[in-house]
Amino acid sequence: MNVLLDHFSAFRDGFIGTLSITAVSAVIALVLGVVMAGFRVSPVPPLRFFGTAWVTLLRNTPLTLLFLIATFVVPEILFPGMSPYVLGSLALGFYTSSFVCEAVRSGISTVPIGQAEAARSLGMTFSQTLRTIVLPQATRIVIPPLSSIFIALTKNSAIAGAFSVVELFGWQKSMSDLGYAIVPIFLWVAIGYLVITFAISGIFRLIERRMEVAR
């Protein structure tokens, strides 16, 4: 208990840091992931190829390696002086986008092909079909796997701590260095993460309930 009370402001900063980098990366991942899923099911071969390459590359690269590239390589070649927070959010967002893409794509595949064909025969374009017919039906199916992806994202954000981003897990390092017992430190860190991940699964359960339809 002591360790939390003595250093509550640092704990709070870490908690807010984890929350904010998770939120920012989640938005990046969601936008990019949906776009890439659209690419992968589109009738245009170069786009399909690009989407596939994107997923293959990012999903199979260890996250730490992406962070290393973002922190040490990107500023040197492209944008010097970019903040570690932005670089970290991008690494985390890009990485997670490949998982989002695959979840969305599997959701799209579950929509019967007849739906898309019917839309086409009504004269809809590819993007209209996707927007008004396929995606709304796919969304319902995608919600549970997306919830898992965002919970994993929350925990993955701990890696950002080693790359100059203030977050919850980093608090543990400072506390151990000050000589506090390790078990309570980890207990508080774990509780901090639990609060965030429970909130995520709660929000997703709400969305799921709102979107339920009689089948």
Place this chain on the structure above:
Amino acid sequence: MKFRKPAAAAAIAVLALTGTACGGKSGSAGDKPPAPGGANAPKLPTYTVAKNVTLNASPTFKKAKKRGKLVIGAKADQPYLGFEDQSTKERSGFDIEIARMVAADLGFTKDQIEWKTVDSGIRETAISKGQVDYLVGTYTINDERKKLVGFAGPYYKAGADLLVRKDEKSITGPDSLKGKKVCSIKGSTPLAEIKKPEYGAKTTELAKYSDCVQELLTKQVDAVTTDDAILKGYAAQNPKKLKVIGKPFTEEPYGVGLNKDDKTLRDFINNSIEKHVEDGTYKKIYEATLGLSGSSYVAPPAIEPY
């Protein structure tokens, strides 16, 4: 270790040209020092192994004698301080040599030492549980730790300092860091120090000092801060590009960590350090390791027996 090969090649070339080839390898620590001094760089001293040492009052020593070897805890990732070459498994550096010097006085040869890499976080555990006989690895003596382990020494007075690029003009010490980017390890004491508002520095927090040095070389940050001993090691590794400012702003006396209740061994190590400071061995060790950074030798602080 990219630069080491060219430097070694240069040294060999110099040797060949001057025709004073001296049988290549000279004993210990397969680390060929880089450019400063080239062929006539300071050599490590050799230690005379004591005969018939009896320290029957020391349980640690008795255990080691029975085992037939000494187990020493050290760091493995600090060049010229506590370093392990990953390919040859050869240990080198200032802390390593201090440990070898003490081992020789205890009557153990170089081959009778078993090294154990001990991470900062578990040093107290490793010592109190008897996993190592003693530990030499940038171990700052403080009262909090004295409750758990014993300390011989101090054998070196370190302090938080700044490592900068050789051509750096605007950073002259801790008071000139306003608005500068300073790198250190996440959650470390020097980081907590440099974050204080009076310095006004922007901090970058990474996982390893070598990452910080990388950032410094690529100009992502302006300075790296931690104990000067560690910084001198990096400067010795890269003397053409880096330098240590040399204005320490905290005090970190390094001690040899050992079992809390083994006063016999503690006194013995204290005497050993004192003896070798006097006979010049200590200075030779410094010159051949951390001294290569260009930071000149400072006599160690007085031993504080208790």
